[in-house]
Amino acid sequence: MDERERINRLRWRCTRRAMLEMDLLLGEFLERIFPTLGPAQAEAFIVLADMEDLELWPLINGSRECADPVQAEVVALLRDVRVK
Amino acid sequence: MSNSSIPVRKFDAVIVGAGGSGLRAAIQLSEGGLKTAVLSKVFPTRSHTVAAQGGVSASLGNSEEDHWHWHMYDTVKGSDWLGDQDAIEYMCRKAPEVVVELEHFGMPFDRTDEGKIYQRPFGGHMSNFGEKPVRRACAAADRTGHAMLHALYQRNVRANTQFFVEWMALDLIRDESGQVLGVIALEMETGEVVAFHAKATIFATGGAGRIYYSSTNAFINTGDGLGMAARAGIALEDMEFWQFHPTGVAGAGVLITEGVRGEGGILRNSDNERFMERYAPNAKDLASRDVVSRAMVTEINEGRGCGPNKDFVLLDITHLDPATIMKRLPGIREISIQFAGIDPIQAPIPVVPTCHYQMGGIPTNFKGQVVAPDGAPVKGFYAAGEVACASVHGANRLGTNSLLDLLVFGKSSGDSVIEDVASGAVVHQDLPADFADRTLARLNRLNTQTGGSNVNETRLELQRTMQKHCGVFRFKEMLVEGVAKIVEIEKAVARTEIKDKSQVWNTARVEALELDNLIEVAKATLVSAEARKESRGAHVRDDAPDTPENPNGRDDANWHKHTLWQREGSSLSYKPVTMTPLTVETIALKTRSY
Numbered sequence: 001m002d003e004r005e006r007i008n009r010l011r012w013r014c015t016r017r018a019m020l021e022m023d024l025l026l027g028e029f030l031e032r033i034f035p036t037l038g039p040a041q042a043e044a045f046i047v048l049a050d051m052e053d054l055e056l057w058p059l060i061n062g063s064r065e066c067a068d069p070v071q072a073e074v075v076a077l078l079r080d081v082r083v084k
Numbered sequence: 085m086s087n088s089s090i091p092v093r094k095f096d097a098v099i100v101g102a103g104g105s106g107l108r109a110a111i112q113l114s115e116g117g118l119k120t121a122v123l124s125k126v127f128p129t130r131s132h133t134v135a136a137q138g139g140v141s142a143s144l145g146n147s148e149e150d151h152w153h154w155h156m157y158d159t160v161k162g163s164d165w166l167g168d169q170d171a172i173e174y175m176c177r178k179a180p181e182v183v184v185e186l187e188h189f190g191m192p193f194d195r196t197d198e199g200k201i202y203q204r205p206f207g208g209h210m211s212n213f214g215e216k217p218v219r220r221a222c223a224a225a226d227r228t229g230h231a232m233l234h235a236l237y238q239r240n241v242r243a244n245t246q247f248f249v250e251w252m253a254l255d256l257i258r259d260e261s262g263q264v265l266g267v268i269a270l271e272m273e274t275g276e277v278v279a280f281h282a283k284a285t286i287f288a289t290g291g292a293g294r295i296y297y298s299s300t301n302a303f304i305n306t307g308d309g310l311g312m313a314a315r316a317g318i319a320l321e322d323m324e325f326w327q328f329h330p331t332g333v334a335g336a337g338v339l340i341t342e343g344v345r346g347e348g349g350i351l352r353n354s355d356n357e358r359f360m361e362r363y364a365p366n367a368k369d370l371a372s373r374d375v376v377s378r379a380m381v382t383e384i385n386e387g388r389g390c391g392p393n394k395d396f397v398l399l400d401i402t403h404l405d406p407a408t409i410m411k412r413l414p415g416i417r418e419i420s421i422q423f424a425g426i427d428p429i430q431a432p433i434p435v436v437p438t439c440h441y442q443m444g445g446i447p448t449n450f451k452g453q454v455v456a457p458d459g460a461p462v463k464g465f466y467a468a469g470e471v472a473c474a475s476v477h478g479a480n481r482l483g484t485n486s487l488l489d490l491l492v493f494g495k496s497s498g499d500s501v502i503e504d505v506a507s508g509a510v511v512h513q514d515l516p517a518d519f520a521d522r523t524l525a526r527l528n529r530l531n532t533q534t535g536g537s538n539v540n541e542t543r544l545e546l547q548r549t550m551q552k553h554c555g556v557f558r559f560k561e562m563l564v565e566g567v568a569k570i571v572e573i574e575k576a577v578a579r580t581e582i583k584d585k586s587q588v589w590n591t592a593r594v595e596a597l598e599l600d601n602l603i604e605v606a607k608a609t610l611v612s613a614e615a616r617k618e619s620r621g622a623h624v625r626d627d628a629p630d631t632p633e634n635p636n637g638r639d640d641a642n643w644h645k646h647t648l649w650q651r652e653g654s655s656l657s658y659k660p661v662t663m664t665p666l667t668v669e670t671i672a673l674k675t676r677s678y
């Protein structure tokens with residue numbers, strides 16, 4: 001799979017989610033922040049994007065702990081996203 | 085591409101949609117031994133049903149006395165008497181059975197101390213024909229929809245249902261006699277276009293709330309089932325009826341719960357005025373949803389909206405003690421910061437009335453069979469869930485009746501398919517030679533378009549037009565202008581251009597194809613709304629006010645009927661509301677007041 005295909009698949013999984021909140025947050029993140037991530041963080045984001053919304057939301061709102069430090073970094077970035 | 089190059093896969097039945105209704109139907113079919121394919125744009129448990137928190141209604145009577153007949157009365161009244169009473173009786177009678185069944189599928193309902201399903205009160209649920217509130221909503225904490233989808237999905241895995249995930253159905257296949265023979269679909273991962281040839285096709289594609297600029301619906305709700313049905317010549321029923329929530333975050337659409345006003349939140353206009361004092365001197369900001377929504381729209385229309393485009397009002401809680409906000413409304417503060425960029429402790433939240441639920445859809449009977457305007461079933465075609473119009477929600481849906489609708493009509497549509505296949509009423513008919521021509525022409529047009537319109541801009545234009553011209557409060561001139569505008573937008577939709585022409589994971593193509601569906605829903609909604617010259621349920625017109633002759637602006641003499649919109653010529657016809665229930669007496673027309 002080439003880079004365009006990889007990003008497009010990720011875009012679909014970020015913007016066709018179960019909850020509107022998550023479409024907005026992950027979509028915005030993918031456009032603005034994802035391109036600035038290093039490889040480890042990018043991998044961590046892909047894992048997060050593959051989670052279901054009700055697994056991911058508790059991580060973002062802090063009611064559940066992240067599995068590893070890199071994931072925690074990415075979740076912190078997600079938490080800082082502001083959707084205009 | 086020519087027809088012969090399209091691969092054809094044969095199934096007994098194909099279901100488009102893997103939300104609550106599609107999964108419930110799939111259980112019937114797979115357990116009934118039919119070879120069944122379920123197509124979904126996303127992994128099943130990512131369907132929008134997950135977003136439902138409130139619960140599912142059933143007169144189990146676990147907490148206090150309840151009866152399906154009382155539930156039926158509430159639903160008829162909620163529908164503003166536009167719901168069909170045979171379908172409503174069927175749904176309310178079936179409710180306890182399908183909810184208990186769901187429990188047996190493994191649904192983790194909240195429980196009472198004795199271990200029964202716990203039931204909570206919900207707006208509009210009453211005992212003894214509207215007398216006093218009753219506890220009828222069954223929930224699994226605040227994740228009812230999520231838990232329900234998981235229970236249904238697991239049951240399907242057990243039954244060996246075959247899923248086609250990240251496939252988008254593009255069009256319905258119909259033959260000359262009008263019989264439905266399956267769908268044509270696109271696999272996103274390969275870009276391949278395939279025909280699913282089936283004896284029976286069930287649509288369970290969910291709602292179309294993305295026709296509005298401000299919507300609580302996730303991006304996936306682009307009304308694909310409605311678009312496909314309309315293009316195949318199926319009329320859409322009662323599309324003017326959309327339920328709105330007064331306080332969605334302006335722009336984002338994310339819901340701000342009623343609880344914020346309950347805790348003392350105040351709505352203000354651009355003059356910083358607490359305008360609800362003028363509209364509802366007693367209840368003020370706590371007036372009912374429709375009153376608040378209408379007041380907000382009036383303020384915006386009269387130039388007292390806020391922001392550069394004067395298109396929202398403000399929900400102010402800055403006067404509340406920050407400790408109260410943190411304690412009582414913690415989620416709301418996060419939502420406001422993330423989706424409005426505003427800390428509500430310091431500044432008010434921009435809000436607008438926001439589209440929430442589609443009452444209309446593909447006309448069906450209570451067996452989940454799609455019906456022609458004369459009531460005769462369309463051979464081989466079935467629908468359930470938000471895409472369908474049975475019609476149990478009529479002009480206004482009662483809270484928690486939607487999840488119930490998914491279970492009841494998901495199941496009944498599945499049972500109808502089994503019956504029709506077993507009796508030989510539907511068999512594999514030959515595909516007509518030109519069955520894929522129109523779809524392939526549409527794809528080809530998109531691939532070769534030059535100098536065309538931008539998909540994103542055109543969709544935004546459509547959404548803004550719907551919001552402005554056909555929102556929660558409707559005005560004659562605005563509707564007339566809106567119809568003209570949507571016709572213009574349709575021309576732009578017919579000329580969309582995408583830069584990416586590749587096959588694999590071409591999301592630009594998929595979004596353009598979704599827009600082809602949104603435009604059908606938008607036209608159906610605007611044209612149907614412009615024509616209905618009364619107020620009823622969620623369709624409220626400024627020129628059909630509350631009068632002694634027509635309380636709430638409802639005009640039964642002329643408008644107690646279902647709208648049917650046909651894509652061909654964008655024409656309208658009407659059919660009577662079914663007032664005769666299956667076994668009980670008619671619930672006679674009455675003014676709807678709470």
Ligand SMILES: Cc1cc2nc3c(=O)[nH]c(=O)nc-3n(C[C@H](O)[C@H](O)[C@H](O)COP(=O)(O)OP(=O)(O)OC[C@H]3O[C@@H](n4cnc5c(N)ncnc54)[C@H](O)[C@@H]3O)c2cc1C
Pocket residue numbers: 100101102103104105106123124125126128131132133134135136137138139140229251252253254288289290291300301302304308309339440441468469470471483484485486487488490
């Ligand atoms: C925020 C929110 C809260 C709600 N809360 C409640 C509540 O508490 N109680 C209640 O009763 N109702 C509630 N509702 C309404 C209710 O959730 C929905 O009406 C219901 O979940 C719709 O289910 P469905 O099965 O019809 O469709 P969905 O769950 O939306 O599923 C649609 C399916 O169709 C698939 N699909 C669509 N188009 C295509 C295509 N072209 N090709 C292939 N697949 C396709 C999708 O991938 C998906 O699998 C709520 C709605 C919202 C927005």
